[in-house]
Amino acid sequence: MRVKSLRQASRDGSDSEYGSLRSSTSSRADLEVYEHEEAQKLGSIGILAELNPPKFALLDGKKFVSGKAETDYQLDLLDQLAIGDNVIFSLEGSNPIIKGITVRSSKLARLRMDTSKKSALRAEEHVIAANIDIAVIVASTIQPQFNPNLVDRYLVISQYGGVSPLLCITKTDLAPAPDISMYEGADLPVVKLSNKTKDGVEKLLPYIKGKRCVMIGSSGVGKSSLINSLLGDELLLTDEVGRKSGKGTHTTSTSSLHLLDESTMLIDTPGIRSLGMWGIDKNSLRLYYPEFAEFSPNCKFRDCTHSHEPGCAVKKAVEEGLIRRDRYDSYIRLLSKE
Numbered sequence: 001m002r003v004k005s006l007r008q009a010s011r012d013g014s015d016s017e018y019g020s021l022r023s024s025t026s027s028r029a030d031l032e033v034y035e036h037e038e039a040q041k042l043g044s045i046g047i048l049a050e051l052n053p054p055k056f057a058l059l060d061g062k063k064f065v066s067g068k069a070e071t072d073y074q075l076d077l078l079d080q081l082a083i084g085d086n087v088i089f090s091l092e093g094s095n096p097i098i099k100g101i102t103v104r105s106s107k108l109a110r111l112r113m114d115t116s117k118k119s120a121l122r123a124e125e126h127v128i129a130a131n132i133d134i135a136v137i138v139a140s141t142i143q144p145q146f147n148p149n150l151v152d153r154y155l156v157i158s159q160y161g162g163v164s165p166l167l168c169i170t171k172t173d174l175a176p177a178p179d180i181s182m183y184e185g186a187d188l189p190v191v192k193l194s195n196k197t198k199d200g201v202e203k204l205l206p207y208i209k210g211k212r213c214v215m216i217g218s219s220g221v222g223k224s225s226l227i228n229s230l231l232g233d234e235l236l237l238t239d240e241v242g243r244k245s246g247k248g249t250h251t252t253s254t255s256s257l258h259l260l261d262e263s264t265m266l267i268d269t270p271g272i273r274s275l276g277m278w279g280i281d282k283n284s285l286r287l288y289y290p291e292f293a294e295f296s297p298n299c300k301f302r303d304c305t306h307s308h309e310p311g312c313a314v315k316k317a318v319e320e321g322l323i324r325r326d327r328y329d330s331y332i333r334l335l336s337k338e
């Protein structure tokens with residue numbers, strides 16, 4: 001059964017799979033979304049591995065097939081895809097023609113502001129990757145400095161999109177790993193490693209084997225280096241931090257998918273400057289702080305946001321030192337941003 005077009009689903013707003021995008025009024029071609037069984041009858045299915053319009057690449061079984069959008073229609077469809085999408089295609093000569101995608105099982109998304117548009121039309125969802133099992137949140141000890149506020153945001157968008165997060169601290173050869181005790185209650189695996197000495201890289205393997213993984217984090221933290229470390233190859237381009245601006249240069253400009261083995265996929269992404277929270281309302285943000293779950297059933301109000309309400313068991317747990325105050329503060333910061 002055809003589910004609906006991605007654009008239709010987005011317009012409904014009610015469809016949790018696609019957030020609450022209401023912004024698009026353009027008359028672009030609709031990308032059709034199909035259930036997996038139906039999709040198999042329509043053509044071959046490949047995983048979008050590279051997207052550099054009009055060029056793209058699909059992973060078809062074990063081999064990569066490169067393609068090029070030859071028409072405006074194909075270009076429109078390409079524009080609505082995300083790395084990791086299961087793309088239904090047929091070959092025209094050697095060029096894959098896109099027919100649609102299968103329903104996304106998960107996605108990592110952020111809000112992108114389009115300053116050329118007005119008011120509500122400005123907010124546009126940017127899907128960083130689709131059908132992901134693990135989000136490897138990469139953060140370095142220094143260069144750039146470890147920033148727990150940013151980690152918290154990545155944690156929220158991962159869980160919101162149905163992706164399990166993992167925190168990876170890089171550059172342990174340059175400085176001691178930062179204090180990450182605030183995540184002890186957050187159900188978050190942590191791996192510390194150095195891409196320079198390769199110390200600790202193997203500790204990541206049990207978490208990522210057989211999974212579709214995406215590396216996310218600021219520019220310069222070592223996402224591409226980490227994929228190189230895992231592949232044992234200098235496949236991806238990396239660069240010196242701060243060579244130009246002192247703040248880190250964006251070395252990776254487009255996302256790409258790599259195979260560690262037959263069943264393990266690693267997706268490299270460009271560093272993100274601003275991480276808008278996508279589609280996450282005030283009433284659901286609390287769900288992405290797992291350490292609240294034990295206490296929130298005891299709040300006086302069932303829909304307590306744990307901010308201003310009397311009889312809040314979460315606030316009480318913070319006072320009593322049962323929930324980390326820094327994590328609670330980061331929640332309140334995000335809550336007041338929306």
Ligand SMILES: Nc1nc2c(ncn2[C@@H]2O[C@H](COP(=O)(O)OP(=O)(O)OP(=O)(O)O)[C@@H](O)[C@H]2O)c(=O)[nH]1
Nearest residue numbers: 171195220221222223224225238239250251252271
């Ligand atoms: N000493 C040390 N340097 C590292 C480590 N990991 C990465 N680097 C260096 O940090 C710089 C940035 O690494 P990249 O892998 O390009 O960072 P990135 O996260 O992919 O950055 P963008 O592509 O811009 O998002 C490079 O000079 C790497 O050699 C590490 O564990 N230790």
Ligand SMILES: [Mg+2]
Nearest residue numbers: 223224251252
């Ligand atoms: Mg990179």
Ligand SMILES: [Zn+2]
Nearest residue numbers: 299304306312
């Ligand atoms: Zn409460």
